[in-house]
Amino acid sequence: MAKAVLTTKVDPTYDDLPEQRYHFPRTYLRQIEAALGDWIVYYEPRRPSADLMRAGGKQAYFATARIASIIPDPSRPDHYYALIEDFLPFDHAVSFKDGGHYFERGLRKDDGSTNKGAFGRAVRNMSDAEYDLILAAGFAHVIGARNRERPFPDPPELVQAGFNDEPQVEFEPEFVDRRIVSSLVQRPFRDRAFSAAIKTAYNDTCAITGIKLINGGGRSEVQAAHVRPVADGGPDSVRNGIALSGTVHWMFDRGLISVDDDYSLLIARGSVPDTIMRLVNPEHRLLLPSRHDECPHQQFLKYHRAKVFRG
Numbered sequence: 001m002a003k004a005v006l007t008t009k010v011d012p013t014y015d016d017l018p019e020q021r022y023h024f025p026r027t028y029l030r031q032i033e034a035a036l037g038d039w040i041v042y043y044e045p046r047r048p049s050a051d052l053m054r055a056g057g058k059q060a061y062f063a064t065a066r067i068a069s070i071i072p073d074p075s076r077p078d079h080y081y082a083l084i085e086d087f088l089p090f091d092h093a094v095s096f097k098d099g100g101h102y103f104e105r106g107l108r109k110d111d112g113s114t115n116k117g118a119f120g121r122a123v124r125n126m127s128d129a130e131y132d133l134i135l136a137a138g139f140a141h142v143i144g145a146r147n148r149e150r151p152f153p154d155p156p157e158l159v160q161a162g163f164n165d166e167p168q169v170e171f172e173p174e175f176v177d178r179r180i181v182s183s184l185v186q187r188p189f190r191d192r193a194f195s196a197a198i199k200t201a202y203n204d205t206c207a208i209t210g211i212k213l214i215n216g217g218g219r220s221e222v223q224a225a226h227v228r229p230v231a232d233g234g235p236d237s238v239r240n241g242i243a244l245s246g247t248v249h250w251m252f253d254r255g256l257i258s259v260d261d262d263y264s265l266l267i268a269r270g271s272v273p274d275t276i277m278r279l280v281n282p283e284h285r286l287l288l289p290s291r292h293d294e295c296p297h298q299q300f301l302k303y304h305r306a307k308v309f310r311g
């Protein structure tokens with residue numbers, strides 16, 4: 001097996017849903033097969049769509065996941081789907097290079113410039129060492145190596161090293177990468193990474209009340225809620241998450257509140273006290289992240305309405 005980089009756009013040309021599937025032509029079948037059963041990182045290019053006049057993509061690695069299987073596309077000859085498991089967004093995007101250092105060695109020419117030919121390939125295999133470095137950078141907040149980046153800075157956040165609330169020994173640089181990889185499927189690590197990504201996307205603001213909750217120590221008190229529950233196969237994706245205050249999170253998980261496809265709020269009649277209703281933002285619509293690719297995906301909202309909502 002080998003690690004791989006999979007390129008996907010905000011408005012993908014192919015039938016990608018990065019949390020669940022990656023659509024690709026036969027051109028990349030060999031590279032995808034080499035990564036079958038192994039971990040990959042997703043990369044967002046400069047152009048967010050097929051429109052060559054548009055720019056503004058992150059030009060960064062933004063998540064990791066694992067390729068579970070490969071199946072042919074039944075409707076498009078010579079195309080395939082890589083079915084994805086264990087998707088997890090980084091707590092911040094990682095640029096493809098840091099100063100003169102390229103995370104993928106193959107992207108750097110001998111003269112130090114970018115190898116545009118290699119960069120043009122949507123799927124690129126990579127070594128374990130390259131993958132480990134990207135993970136260490138992408139989960140730097142989760143492992144306590146840096147403060148979480150916020151769109152609008154607040155007082156410095158107290159960062160706790162480790163993956164849960166138990167005391168942790170300090171990370172040894174030579175061991176940190178392997179420890180991250182071994183923790184990718186563990187709930188404490190995934191919960192912390194998911195929480196950091198959601199809080200950043202929603203700027204620490206409850207998407208239903210509009211209240212921003214930062215405690216005296218600078219820590220965000222807003223919670224990260226899954227739209228489709230993890231127990232029901234929901235991914236740890238920003239598009240399957242919403243930032244909510246504690247009380248609203250409790251009601252959302254119990255189906256007292258849901259969200260329509262146009263992001264208007266749905267309230268279970270007679271189940272939500274007037275005192276809580278007065279906290280809901282005046283528009284009665286979900287307050288969304290600034291990036292549309294971080295907004296809740298309709299597939300997950302539909303599941304919540306059908307399987308969780310009591311309205």
